[in-house]
Amino acid sequence: MQYIQINGGKALDGDINIHGAKNSVLPILAASVLIEGESVLHNCPDLSDVTACLKIIRSLGGSYIKSDSTLTVRADTVNRSVISKELMEEMRSSIVFLGSVSARCGSACMYLPGGCKIGARPIDLHLKALKTLGYKITFDGSNICCERASAHGGNVTLAFPSVGATENIILASVLLDGKTTIVNAAREPEIEDLANYLNSAGAKIRGAGNTVIEIEGVSHLYSTEHTVIPDRILASTIMSAVASAGGEAVLKNVSCTHLMPVLPVFDEMGAVMYAGKNELKIRFNNRPKAVKSVTTGVYPSFPTDSQAPVMAALCRARGTSVIKETIFENRLRHASELMRFGADIVVSERTAIVSGVRHLHGADVSCTDLRGGAALVVAALGAEGVSRINKVHHIDRGYENLEYLLASAGADIRRVNDEKEQQTKTEYPPCTSRRGNAKS
Ligand code: UD1
Numbered sequence: 001m002q003y004i005q006i007n008g009g010k011a012l013d014g015d016i017n018i019h020g021a022k023n024s025v026l027p028i029l030a031a032s033v034l035i036e037g038e039s040v041l042h043n044c045p046d047l048s049d050v051t052a053c054l055k056i057i058r059s060l061g062g063s064y065i066k067s068d069s070t071l072t073v074r075a076d077t078v079n080r081s082v083i084s085k086e087l088m089e090e091m092r093s094s095i096v097f098l099g100s101v102s103a104r105c106g107s108a109c110m111y112l113p114g115g116c117k118i119g120a121r122p123i124d125l126h127l128k129a130l131k132t133l134g135y136k137i138t139f140d141g142s143n144i145c146c147e148r149a150s151a152h153g154g155n156v157t158l159a160f161p162s163v164g165a166t167e168n169i170i171l172a173s174v175l176l177d178g179k180t181t182i183v184n185a186a187r188e189p190e191i192e193d194l195a196n197y198l199n200s201a202g203a204k205i206r207g208a209g210n211t212v213i214e215i216e217g218v219s220h221l222y223s224t225e226h227t228v229i230p231d232r233i234l235a236s237t238i239m240s241a242v243a244s245a246g247g248e249a250v251l252k253n254v255s256c257t258h259l260m261p262v263l264p265v266f267d268e269m270g271a272v273m274y275a276g277k278n279e280l281k282i283r284f285n286n287r288p289k290a291v292k293s294v295t296t297g298v299y300p301s302f303p304t305d306s307q308a309p310v311m312a313a314l315c316r317a318r319g320t321s322v323i324k325e326t327i328f329e330n331r332l333r334h335a336s337e338l339m340r341f342g343a344d345i346v347v348s349e350r351t352a353i354v355s356g357v358r359h360l361h362g363a364d365v366s367c368t369d370l371r372g373g374a375a376l377v378v379a380a381l382g383a384e385g386v387s388r389i390n391k392v393h394h395i396d397r398g399y400e401n402l403e404y405l406l407a408s409a410g411a412d413i414r415r416v417n418d419e420k421e422q423q424t425k426t427e428y429p430p431c432t433s434r435r436g437n438a439k440s
Helices: 022-032 048-059 092-105 124-132 163-173 189-200 232-245 263-268 304-314 334-341 370-382 402-407
Strands: 002-008 012-017 038-042 063-067 070-074 107-111 136-139 143-147 155-157 179-183 204-206 212-216 224-227 247-252 272-276 279-284 320-324 344-348 351-355 364-366 385-390 413-417
Touching (some): 002 370, 012 402, 022 038, 022 048, 022 070, 022 092, 022 163, 022 189, 048 092, 092 107, 092 124, 092 143, 124 136, 124 155, 163 179, 163 189, 189 204, 189 224, 232 279, 232 402, 304 334, 304 370, 334 370, 370 385, 370 402, 402 413
Parallel strands (some): 012 247, 155 179, 364 385
Antiparallel strands (some): 002 385, 038 070, 063 070, 107 143, 136 143, 179 212, 204 212, 247 279, 272 279, 320 351
């Protein structure tokens, strides 16, 4: 068992490289099984969810080679269409293999997906949409089987712009003999990235990033090369860390366009920001100001995945902030852990009222889920004294070596291997800080 130890209360100062987007690379890896050839994917983050995806690809008969952040996936050898319960339960995103494996192999059988316990997370929209495309679905509440035989494409109107359902429809329809239209599609940048990857392999997808997406089926997809977009959620987590700890960071390899939904919130918090080409400098000269109201929503509204880290930063704000979660019904569980640092938060249904306090103190806390875990790191950086963050496997699902990234900006942070009661021999990076070296 590992935990993260943070000696907080020290301002950040340095450059932080933003890795590729988790929510892009996962559907792209699921899409790679559609390609009878090689996908060379650059800027892939090293995450436990990516490892889980690669295990699925291998279980289907595919293979991959990893070289730094480049993954080369070969799917021409894919010859199996059943995904085990164990592999499906490793993450929620495994559900997008339903569309790609059914389309590639003619059928797919799998168990209900796992993932963060942030809500009921049904898959009704996915199944209804695939039925509309002509796929035959059998679902007993746990096992799902999907057959392509009579699938033809069609017009799907989503009752809600679900990210995963939009991806599944794209994956299920690119190889069909017919045209598919998705109305009320999700508009997240990761959808556009998936479409760009598939189009580079010969797919005909138009309108990704808008509410209507049109897919004209093609008979084959060919070998391709693609670079995954930067992770906007990692970027907003680092921005929250700067708000919490104070100081300055330059985020390298970001898309400022993709950060548009969060920039006004950081502006209201009093951040001084400069956007450059593929980089963003952010500085907090004082404790953040409170934010009147942050409400999560579908893109281009404020992302639900950034809600927990921003809440953590607002715990030390000057004044009272109101945060409303509209996407997932159980996504405020980190609030009670944040209160262990001395935060003043009142949760009522899907709303959290955060009354900023001048000081947080170190605490022994446990990650509730992926982004809730990142929120605890953010709070600990701004808390005075030593904090211990347990259940860090949640964080590793979506952040590649978060402690290394933060140490490179001067944070006093390390991962400890609890079993041996000694620090793991992680080589921490040289500090890019202009103040001095990171402690390692
Ligand atoms: C994706 C992201 C996740 C992000 C979320 C919302 C990935 C790997 N994960 O998750 O990080 O928090 O988008 O931006 O990209 N819903 C239904 N029925 C369905 C599908 C969804 O009711 O069939 C509901 C969900 O319960 C939830 C809402 O729709 O309340 C949003 O879910 P969705 O957009 O599908 O999120 P995910 O694709 O699971």
